[in-house]
Amino acid sequence: MNIAVCVKQIPDPASPYELDDENHWVVRPDDQVLDDTDKSGVEIALQLAEATEGTVTVYSMGPTGGQQGLRTALAMGADRAVVIDDEALRGSDALTTARVLSAAMTQEGFDLVVTGTESTDGYSGVMPQMMSELLDVPCLSFARKVEAADGAITIERQTAGGYDVVTAPAPALVTVTAGVEPRYPTFKGIMQAKSKPVSTLTAADLGIESETGQMIRSVEPVEARAAGEIVEDDGDAYIKIVETLEQAKVI
Amino acid sequence: MNIWVFAEEDEGVPSTGSLELISKAQTHGDVHVFYLGAGSDASFAALGDHGASDVYHFDAGDTLASAPASAAMATLVESADIVLFGAGNMDRDIAGRLAARMGRPVISNALDFDGTDTITVFSEILGGTLGISTEFTAKSPAIIVTRPKAFTAEPTGGVTPTVHTVEMPDTGRSGGATVTERHVEASEGPNLEVAAVVVSGGRGLGSGDKFDMMHELAGLLGGAVGGTRAVVDAGWVPYSYQVGQTGKTVKPSVYIACGISGAMQHLVGMKGSATIIAINKDPDAPIFGLADLGVVGDVHKVVPQLIEALKARS
Numbered sequence: 262m263n264i265a266v267c268v269k270q271i272p273d274p275a276s277p278y279e280l281d282d283e284n285h286w287v288v289r290p291d292d293q294v295l296d297d298t299d300k301s302g303v304e305i306a307l308q309l310a311e312a313t314e315g316t317v318t319v320y321s322m323g324p325t326g327g328q329q330g331l332r333t334a335l336a337m338g339a340d341r342a343v344v345i346d347d348e349a350l351r352g353s354d355a356l357t358t359a360r361v362l363s364a365a366m367t368q369e370g371f372d373l374v375v376t377g378t379e380s381t382d383g384y385s386g387v388m389p390q391m392m393s394e395l396l397d398v399p400c401l402s403f404a405r406k407v408e409a410a411d412g413a414i415t416i417e418r419q420t421a422g423g424y425d426v427v428t429a430p431a432p433a434l435v436t437v438t439a440g441v442e443p444r445y446p447t448f449k450g451i452m453q454a455k456s457k458p459v460s461t462l463t464a465a466d467l468g469i470e471s472e473t474g475q476m477i478r479s480v481e482p483v484e485a486r487a488a489g490e491i492v493e494d495d496g497d498a499y500i501k502i503v504e505t506l507e508q509a510k511v512i
Numbered sequence: 513m514n515i516w517v518f519a520e521e522d523e524g525v526p527s528t529g530s531l532e533l534i535s536k537a538q539t540h541g542d543v544h545v546f547y548l549g550a551g552s553d554a555s556f557a558a559l560g561d562h563g564a565s566d567v568y569h570f571d572a573g574d575t576l577a578s579a580p581a582s583a584a585m586a587t588l589v590e591s592a593d594i595v596l597f598g599a600g601n602m603d604r605d606i607a608g609r610l611a612a613r614m615g616r617p618v619i620s621n622a623l624d625f626d627g628t629d630t631i632t633v634f635s636e637i638l639g640g641t642l643g644i645s646t647e648f649t650a651k652s653p654a655i656i657v658t659r660p661k662a663f664t665a666e667p668t669g670g671v672t673p674t675v676h677t678v679e680m681p682d683t684g685r686s687g688g689a690t691v692t693e694r695h696v697e698a699s700e701g702p703n704l705e706v707a708a709v710v711v712s713g714g715r716g717l718g719s720g721d722k723f724d725m726m727h728e729l730a731g732l733l734g735g736a737v738g739g740t741r742a743v744v745d746a747g748w749v750p751y752s753y754q755v756g757q758t759g760k761t762v763k764p765s766v767y768i769a770c771g772i773s774g775a776m777q778h779l780v781g782m783k784g785s786a787t788i789i790a791i792n793k794d795p796d797a798p799i800f801g802l803a804d805l806g807v808v809g810d811v812h813k814v815v816p817q818l819i820e821a822l823k824a825r826s
Contacts, residue, residue, distance in 0.1 A: 278638075285644070354617050355608075378758060381777075384637075385620040386758075387657065390578070390608025399689035400578055400609065403601045405751065419751045421522070421600060423697040427576050429689035438758075439745040474617035474650025483636055483643045486783070486802050491795070494809025499817040502768075502789055503825075505805045509766045509787045511709050511733060512822065 262315035262409060262431070265371040266306045266339065267362055267389070268299040270323055270330030271382040278382055285477040286352050287382055289323065295330035298377035300337070300443035305435070306375045307338045307444070309409050316340045318369065322350065322361050328459065335454035336446030342459040343369060347471075349464050354473045355383075359391035364467040366396065373414060374434040378403060389436045399429040405440035513541030513628065516588070516595045516653070519559060520602055521549020528705070529598040529660055531562045536663035537596055538563025538670075544592075545673070546570065546585050548577055548602070560673040562665060570678040576689035577602060582609035583681045589614075592653040594631060599660045599761075609686075611655050619646050620657040635659075639776030639798075640783055660705075660761035661784070697750045701727075702736050704753065709735030710764045712755055712782070713743060716771020716792060716811055720748030725815050726770065732822040738762065740778045756781035771811040774799030791815065 270293035272278040279288045295303075306317045317339040321331060325346040335342060345361050353361070366374060374396065379386035393400035401407075404416035405424065415428040419438055446454070464471060492498050506512045515537045519530030526547070537543045545564040549555070549571065556567050568588060572580055585606065589595050595610070597603040599621075611618045619633040626632055631654040632647050648654040681687075704710065711730040713723055723737065730737045738755040739748065755762055756778040767785035772778060774790075774797055782788070783802055790803035791811045800806040807814055 280642075355620075356611060356615070356617055359612060384757060385618065386604050387608035387611065387618045387620060390605050391612035391618075394579075394582070394609040394612035394686065397684070397686050399576060399686055400605055401576075401689060402578070402605050419601065420694075422752055423695040423750075425691050425695070426693035427689055427691050429576070432685075433689070438751065439741065440747075440751075442745075474648060475619055476647050476649050478632065478645045478647050481643045483641055485641070486788075488801070489788070489804035489806060491800055491803070491806040491808065493795075494807050494814055496813075496817075498791075498807040498809055499814055499821055501805060502791075502807065502814070502818050503821050505787065505789055506733070506766060511735075511766050512825065 262309060262313040262372045263370060264306045264310055264315055264317045265366045265369070265374045266302050266317060266319050266334070267374070267376040268303065268319045268321050268330065268334050269296045269380045270294065270321060270326065271296045271380065274381055280480060284352055285480050289326065291326040293326050293330050295333040296377065296381050298379065298381055298439060301437050301439045301441050302375045302377050303334050303337050303339060304441050304443040305407050305437050309373065309407065313409055318343060320362050320365055322358055325461065331459060332454045333446065335457045336450040337444055338450060341457055343462065344459060345462045345464070345467070347463040350471050352473060353471050354475055355385040355388040356391055357471055357473060359388050359395055360469055361464065361467060363392050363395040364469055365462055368467065372431045373409070374398070376434065376436050378436045378438055389434060393434040396434065399433045400436070401427055401429060401433055402436045404435050404437045407435055407437065513593045514591060515541050516544045516546060516592045518585070518595070518597045518603060518606060519545050519547045520600065521547070521551070521555060524550070524552065524555070526555055526558050528665060529600060531558065531665035532661070532663045533596050533598055533658065534559060534562040534564055535666045538668060540594070544568065546581070546588065548572065548581055556675050557672055560670045561667045563668050563670050564673045566674040566676065568676045568678050572680070574691050575680070575687060576691055578605035578609055579683040579686040579689070580681050582606045582613060583683045584678050585610050586613045589653050594625070595653045595655045597655070597657045599658060604657060607655055607657050616653065616655055617648065617650050618655045618657055619648065622656045622658045623662045625656055639779045661763055697752055701730060702734065704736040704738055705760055705762060707736035708765045709733040709768070710738050710755070710762050710785070711735055711768045711770065712738035712740065712772060713770050714740040714772030715742045716773070717743070720746070723749055725819070729768070729815060729819055732819065732826070735764070740772055740775070769799050770815055772799050773797045774801070
């Protein structure tokens with residue numbers, strides 16, 4: 262099975278990201294990392310590829326920078342990467358991103374697309390669904406478990422109160438929640454990743470013009486909650502908690 | 513203004529989130545509801561009571577609803593000004609497909625919206641520290657995905673709505689997904705989203721069996737148990753427990769965070785709580801920035817002491 266995985270390089274979440282003053286876009290340093298939520302997607306894709314003697318191609322749109330994030334996905338075991346890095350695509354919204362990634366996958370071919378459920382920096386949470394519509398495939402979303410057998414993809418789809426089992430014939434798009442523990446790259450994997458092919462495409466290669474139908478008008482700090490009382494537990498802190506519960510009239 | 517709301521059935525009645533959206537929408541204009549589920553006179557009446565003037569009922573049966581529902585909606589909402597969605601998984605699935613089908617942008621995580629000719633959406637980013645206003649500059653309809661509990665469900669005593677039945681459209685390959693099994697993972701005690709007290713555990717608990725302690729504490733307070741994304745990912749508790757950006761949003765009278773550091777993704781789901789109590793051994797944990805009472809200490813000592821103290825009172 263030919264598996265396409267969407268990954269995003271994001272600013273290291275350990276240091277809060279910044280917005281530029283002019284357009285309010287996320288400032289993207291050269292040393293972006295692989296979004297944690299995408300690691301599960303890469304893991305699922307690798308497992309399915311191993312089970313079906315398939316291949317895994319990672320797709321990413323955005324400034325490539327030092328490629329750390331991409332190399333992490335390749336070091337985990339993905340075979341190659343396709344990057345769409347184009348200044349003209351800066352500030353694209355989810356729909357443009359979906360158009361770009363779908364066009365690249367259509368050009369390269371796929372049996373299954375795997376994505377996370379939302380990126381850690383953007384959080385629009387609808388980009389994979391947009392891709393499924395553009396690719397004309399079922400969207401097997403919020404999967405905590407994925408299996409491929411006899412040309413069909415079957416998932417456990419998380420719902421508000423439990424899960425549904427959903428199945429569809431390939432090709433399909435699957436969005437995975439972080440329910441699967443991603444593998445750590447091995448030393449061998451890291452070394453091999455350095456020589457794995459990374460091809461770069463532009464918007465023009467895919468025949469896409471960047472457009473956006475939304476504009477950020479203002480960004481203002483939100484008034485923070487008033488700071489509360491912090492106590493060091495000396496063995497009696499639980500009494501403080503009981504008092505707080507009493508004040509809140511829940512006991 | 514012509515507003516459409518996507519509403520979904522939950523255990524035979526319209527979901528609370530759906531009624532919240534309809535209540536908000538009816539303050540802006542005529543509300544048309546696309547209702548996904550088996551449907552019943554009582555459900556339709558509830559939609560009307562919250563402000564729906566007409567209901568387009570769609571039952572997808574065992575077909576995964578996202579593809580056919582978005583195709584059906586695309587025709588219906590062509591002349592709408594706004595199409596509103598909640599934050600549920602099916603909401604996001606349909607909103608995304610609908611937007612791509614119609615070639616319109618989606619603005620997500622909305623806490624509010626306003627405007628007549630131009631629609632502006634208000635949302636918060638970076639764990640709720642920055643508020644942003646985003647304007648739709650594309651052709652209508654403006655497709656908006658809202659945060660849970662952004663609005664309050666209020667009956668308006670509205671009339672019984674006119675109900676139209678939406679036929680299953682042929683969506684070919686996209687519509688080829690089937691739901692073969694449905695499982696409910698029951699959790700003990702009151703519903704997490706409406707409980708007056710929520711006791712939540714994070715990685716700091718150390719292991720999944722420590723959730724017994726969370727359940728015991730919640731039981732004594734008549735509350736519900738929640739968890740962070742990290743503990744759900746670790747398999748300690750099911751996804752239905754998850755509080756945060758990608759889980760549930762809770763606004764209880766008291767939220768007790770046990771061994772939770774306070775990742776932004778978690779804070780977004782609980783910062784609206786009236787009183788926040790946090791217990792964590794790391795004095796620099798971000799959760800202390802929001803806590804009304806922060807206890808720097810060992811959750812394995814403080815929580816058992818608290819449980820004993822509460823037992824002694826009852």
